[in-house]
Amino acid sequence: SAINPADVVIGVASSGVHSNGFSLVRSVLNSAEATADTTYGSEGRRLIDDLLCPTRLYPSLVKCLLDGDIEIHGMAHITGGGLLGRGEKLVKDGLGMKIDPSTYERPAIFGAIQRAGEISDQEMASTFNMGLGFLVVVSAEVAEQALESLGQPWIRVGTITDEFQGVDLGYARSE
Numbered sequence: 001s002a003i004n005p006a007d008v009v010i011g012v013a014s015s016g017v018h019s020n021g022f023s024l025v026r027s028v029l030n031s032a033e034a035t036a037d038t039t040y041g042s043e044g045r046r047l048i049d050d051l052l053c054p055t056r057l058y059p060s061l062v063k064c065l066l067d068g069d070i071e072i073h074g075m076a077h078i079t080g081g082g083l084l085g086r087g088e089k090l091v092k093d094g095l096g097m098k099i100d101p102s103t104y105e106r107p108a109i110f111g112a113i114q115r116a117g118e119i120s121d122q123e124m125a126s127t128f129n130m131g132l133g134f135l136v137v138v139s140a141e142v143a144e145q146a147l148e149s150l151g152q153p154w155i156r157v158g159t160i161t162d163e164f165q166g167v168d169l170g171y172a173r174s175e
Helices: 022-031 047-051 059-067 082-090 108-117 121-127 140-150
Strands: 008-013 072-077 096-099 132-138 155-161 166-168
Touching (some): 008 140, 022 108, 047 108, 059 072, 059 132, 072 082, 082 096, 082 121, 082 166, 108 121, 132 140, 140 155
Parallel strands (some): 096 166
Antiparallel strands (some): 008 155, 072 132, 096 155
């Protein structure tokens, strides 16, 4: 309820797929006849290596945030519902969240899954974290202080607006 227009969204990159969306991943890989040794991307990464990458845990990062002298308006671990669904839970009625996709890296595993399954941007972002594992909303006045005090791996990824409702990722939008 503390989130307001012009607030800033800061986030932490995910380590990959994490634990959500594996039913969809399994379905896609079965239909694409992929195996654990199937490679993708320009680096020729094996699917199994990225699918079994340990989920990044955020407690120590969040503890640093909570221990700081920064007023937090909201936060969300991007799990069930993906980036769109979890982002939408942060914004109250009448507000929207605009995430700039150029501010963070979308891991190649998501592109491989999307292409193999011919999955829409909307469904991908409603299922997966798309590269952002944790979001925090702070006022614009303290955003730079928050980023400076937190340091890496926190990044500024978006803003809160009253121009629309829901979440706009720059490539997919919640309804």
